[in-house]
Amino acid sequence: MHNPQREKRLLDIASAEELGQLRFIRETEQDQLATELSTSPIDEVVERLNALHDSLITQALKLAEADMARLGHGAPPVPYTYMLYGSGGRFEQTMCSDQDSGLVYANASDEQEDERCRSFFPKFTETVVQYLIKLGYPPCEGKVIASNPEWCLSLKGWEGKINSWFTEPSWENVRYLLIAADGRPIAGSLELAGRLQEYFFNDLIENPVIAQRMIENTIRYKVLVGVFGQLLTEQYGENAGSLDIKYGAYIPMVNAFRLLAVQAGIRETSTLKRIEALHSASLLTREEADEASEAFIFFLKMRMLTIVTDDKGQWVGTGKISREQLTKEIRLPLKKALKAGRKIQLRVQRELQHRFGGRWRQ
Incomplete structure (x- = not known):
């Protein structure tokens, strides 16, 4: 359904060049959605709220990439996917959900590229997490967050991580597997996300x-x-x-x-x-x-x-x-x-x- 107000909001987010603009849009839109809780179907409100969160997070990623380049760190050396977990992965975030996230990047083609990845992505994810904190998204208390090196890995690294969780099914590792089951890509390479998901389900079937x-x-x-x-x-x-x-x-x-x-x-x-x-x-x-x-x-x-x-x-x-x-x-x-x-x-x-x-x- 054509919704001019919603389309304008998404355009405003996509054109925002400062975190302050994004924070203002988030607060304004959430206040409006809060007034509709008693008059609109709740599943529609939740859908619109999560579309808002997705747009804000995606734009924060773009701003972080631009700032990394401006500060001399260059562009991402290989394709990557930024993942959401928890309520974000399930499209069920509320007005005050925290950051549950991870990042998977493509396997490097040689040692030099691998070194660039190991230098770039930790800085990038830390930048993104700090930007999202400024937008009102607190970090995950359980440290399931892209700035945690355990949740920022190459595709090969993620495959090894998932395999280790399946190999040693402790309470904590099973919790991580269940978290991973809710993961979805919000920006970047859908192919990487698909390959990661494929590996997860293949391992599940075999265990x-x-x-x-x-x-x-x-x-x-x-x-x-x-x-x-x-x-x-x-x-x-x-x-x-x-x-x-x-x-x-x-x-x-x-x-x-x-x-x-x-x-x-x-x-x-x-x-x-x-x-x-x-x-x-x-x-x-x-x-x-x-x-x-x-x-x-x-x-x-x-x-x-x-x-x-x-x-x-x-x-x-x-x-x-x-x-x-x-x-x-x-x-x-x-x-x-x-x-x-x-x-x-x-x-x-x-x-x-x-x-x-x-x-x-x-």
């Missing part, structure tokens, strides 16, 4: 034992609804009466559908697209897919309600729906959505028992 570790990681967070349909809210402390929508609703569904999609060889990264792809692969009925999508879209809306502005006017996320927000109008659809989330999580647990035996706590 079936990794599935058990992935399932164990996936069911770590429980959906916060009791066996009788009651909400499992915080009982004590300053958050008493609140419900952790991030880790008690949103993340369990993200984890469950990621696992089902990865096991089926589905390469979509968006949770909603994974649900639809699972239906297309006859792994979910139309009714199951519709129920799951409806629940997940509701969780996206609830997650947006946990975003507030601090005393400096910055967007911050609590991840929790407060006692005051849990009105009767919200409780009824929330219980319905949580029951749907619990159903899919139990399905993953049954899959675990079927494949590997044993009994697993629900």
Whole structure:
């Protein structure tokens, strides 16, 4: 659909030559989107918000490349791809998402080119990360970020890294594999991203034992609804009466559908697209897919309600729906959505028992 206002915004971002301009556009657009949360379909708001983030990050990369050249570091010596992980990789960022990123660059043709790559890309990724901090994107607390040498590698380096994660399926390595499953390219060579994804899925197929570790990681967070349909809210402390929508609703569904999609060889990264792809692969009925999508879209809306502005006017996320927000109008659809989330999580647990035996706590 033709949207002149949206097209103008994207043109303004693409022509911005200063970080201050980009920061202003981000704040203005997010304020506008916040006013539409109660009047527009939440999936449309999330789509527009993530398109905004993509455009801002892409332009920050262009500015960083230009500044690297201006400072005498030259152009990238080989093609590269800047990757987003986490909610960015899934097209599910909020107003206050942090940086979850990585970079893959083409293998050097000789030692001289390899040396240039080792000199250029660490400086480049550090520049990009600092620019994005100035735009209001804080660095990932878990250090899954392109400026971390562990997440800025050649294609060959990435293949070795992925292979080491599969070879030693510790809790931490499995967590990295699940993070990698959400990765998508935002700028640069799509061919590199495709080759990296191909290597990931080929390794997965050849290492079936990794599935058990992935399932164990996936069911770590429980959906916060009791066996009788009651909400499992915080009982004590300053958050008493609140419900952790991030880790008690949103993340369990993200984890469950990621696992089902990865096991089926589905390469979509968006949770909603994974649900639809699972239906297309006859792994979910139309009714199951519709129920799951409806629940997940509701969780996206609830997650947006946990975003507030601090005393400096910055967007911050609590991840929790407060006692005051849990009105009767919200409780009824929330219980319905949580029951749907619990159903899919139990399905993953049954899959675990079927494949590997044993009994697993629900």
